[in-house]
Amino acid sequence: xxxxxxxxxxxxxxxxxxxxxxxxxxxxxxxxxxxxxxxxxxxxxxxxxxxxxxxxxxxxxxxxxxxxxxxxxxxxxxxxxxxxxxxxxxxxxxxxxxxxxxxxxxxxxxxxxxxxxxxxxxxxxxxxxxxxxxxxxxxxxxxxxxxxxxxxxxxxxxx
Amino acid sequence: xxxxxxxxxxxxxxxxxxxxxxxxxxxxxxxxxxxxxxxxxxxxxxxxxxxxxxxxxxxxxxxxxxxxxxxxxxxxxxxxxxxxxxxxxxxxxxxxxxxxxxxxxxxxxx
Numbered sequence: 505x506x507x508x509x510x511x512x513x514x515x516x517x518x519x520x521x522x523x524x525x526x527x528x529x530x531x532x533x534x535x536x537x538x539x540x541x542x543x544x545x546x547x548x549x550x551x552x553x554x555x556x557x558x559x560x561x562x563x564x565x566x567x568x569x570x571x572x573x574x575x576x577x578x579x580x581x582x583x584x585x586x587x588x589x590x591x592x593x594x595x596x597x598x599x600x601x602x603x604x605x606x607x608x609x610x611x612x613x614x615x616x617x618x619x620x621x622x623x624x625x626x627x628x629x630x631x632x633x634x635x636x637x638x639x640x641x642x643x644x645x646x647x648x649x650x651x652x653x654x655x656x657x658x659x660x661x662x663x
Numbered sequence: 664x665x666x667x668x669x670x671x672x673x674x675x676x677x678x679x680x681x682x683x684x685x686x687x688x689x690x691x692x693x694x695x696x697x698x699x700x701x702x703x704x705x706x707x708x709x710x711x712x713x714x715x716x717x718x719x720x721x722x723x724x725x726x727x728x729x730x731x732x733x734x735x736x737x738x739x740x741x742x743x744x745x746x747x748x749x750x751x752x753x754x755x756x757x758x759x760x761x762x763x764x765x766x767x768x769x770x771x772x773x
Contacts, residue, residue: 521750546749555748565723585724590745595764596757613748619725 509609510541512597513559517611523548524555525617526645531555537638543571545640551632551650553640556614564612565589572614575640579629585620588613666773669734671701673712673720678728680746680754685729688758696770698733721745729754731761733770 518533523546531546531554542564546554556572558564565587573582590611594603616631617623630645636655643649649656670693674681686702693700703712705728716722720730720742731744744761747753761767 517747517749517753519749519753521753557749588723588725588727588748589721590727590747591721591742593743593766595760595766596744598760600765611748613727615748 509559509561509597512599512608513541513544516597517557517559518544521546521554523550523552524615525622526550526552526554534633534638536640539571543568545633547633550648551635552645553616553631553633555616556631556640558612560610560612563589563610568612568614576629576631576642579642580621580631582614583620586614586618588615665735665737665739667696667698667733667770668736669699669701670696671703671715671732671734671740672729673703673705673716673732674729675705677706678746679751681729684751684755685731685744685746685758688762689731692762692767715740 520530520532523529523531527548527550529548529550531548534545534547535541536543536545542560543556543558545556548554556568558568558571560567565584569582569584569587576582591607592609592611594600594608597608599608626646627644629642631640631642633640634652634655636651639652641652670689672686672689674686676682690700703710703715705712715732716726716730719732719740721727727745727748729746730742733741733743735741744757747757
């Protein structure tokens with residue numbers, strides 16, 4: 505991904521939004537470690553992940569589906585219909601001066617507990633972001649540990 | 664030189680990204696460009712929203728709305744915006760940025 509795209513994501517697509525499906529707190533944008541600036545999530549102060557987003561030049565549907573499937577480790581089934589896509593144009597990304605009108609970016613989204621996967625089960629398997637190392641991990645919604653197992657064992661986290 | 668003859672918005676009345684965030688400004692943009700405004704409600708059967716999105720937009724089984732298309736007098740249909748799953752405020756800003764863009768400005772001059 506070109507530096508200008510990474511910068512554009514940071515400047516145009518990383519503002520706080522509202523936590524979706526969990527609480528009314530703001531959800532913050534976090535790039536996910538090891539994804540070279542291509543995948544981010546929005547999570548609230550409680551670590552709940554509202555969305556995982558992939559930024560790419562081409563359609564990132566399959567890559568995002570694979571990433572989320574690996575991340576939830578089979579606890580949730582991720583289907584094609586759970587991924588939605590959007591094309592971003594130069595004027596949306598503040599890059600119109602340097603472009604010839606070409607598509608700048610494609611976003612692919614996975615939204616947690618949306619539509620098909622919506623559930624009122626308070627113990628439903630849920631994706632969280634570790635407040636210590638930033639990795640994504642699964643736990644029951646009502647567990648609400650702030651850190652992943654690795655960080656908790658290392659004693660670096662807050663329960 | 665081509666000009667916009669129609670703005671098509673694929674939307675739903677229950678979607679806050681669509682109404683009023685996108686639909687209301689698009690009414691103004693259509694008037695400004697001298698174009699017809701076509702509002703395509705995804706909840707109304709037998710409209711062309713699915714085919715428009717499949718052929719020219721951001722298609723997925725459960726595709727994002729709103730999606731906005733400009734149709735030109737030479738027959739071209741150009742996707743210009745899809746709602747932002749990040750939040751309604753992102754979509755609102757994108758609608759404004761479209762209006763402020765050089766792309767749009769050049770259309771006004773035609």
